[in-house]
Amino acid sequence: MTGELSDAVGLRPLTDDDMQLIDRLWQLYWHDLSQSRGSLPNSAGLFKTAHLENFRAHPDDYPGFLITYGDSPAGFAFVTGATRALRTIGEFFVVRGVRRRGVGEHVARTLIERYPGQWEIAFQDNNPGAPQFWRRVVTDIVGDAWREEWRPVPDKPHIAPDHWLLFRIAEVD
Secondary structure, three states: OOHHHHHHEEEEEOOHHHHHHHHHHHHHHHHHHHHHHOOOOOOOOOOOOHHHHHHHHOOOOOOEEEEEEOOEEEEEEEEEOOOOOEEEEEEEEEOHHHOOOOHHHHHHHHHHHHOOEEEEEEEEOOOOOHHHHHHHHHHHHHOOOEEEEEEOOOOOOOOOOEEEEEEEEOOOO
16 A cells, blocks of 8 residues: 555544444445345345444444544444454445555454454455455465365355455564
């Protein structure tokens, strides 16, 4: 990422004041996922927020982060298992207006390196761009010291299996 771009990208922990903003970004996120999952909004025109509510209920173990680009909100990320031995990216979203500019890669790398230890990152193969994006990010961080697995989505046989990347980030002394 060029210096100019890295100066424009912000990543900070969520605050209570961010919750309405995250609610709106969440709808954009699920709209994007609906392309690969075939999900539809409810009768009020809203996508489900169950995962988001779980993150909010356990902020120490599921810390959330706001992604900004300049002065604008540009997405969010949640780390699952921040207080445990195994971490995952719970949810990760970058608005379309700043995709393919290095914003997501910068944020993903920053978050992963912030939490050393064992990692597993999941995505659906049919989520456009996700396989290439996550393989590139993980390879940039750990080289070829990672492996892949496919696992069925629990209780959702109609959804393509989750694709998992497994790797470890060493503790820095």
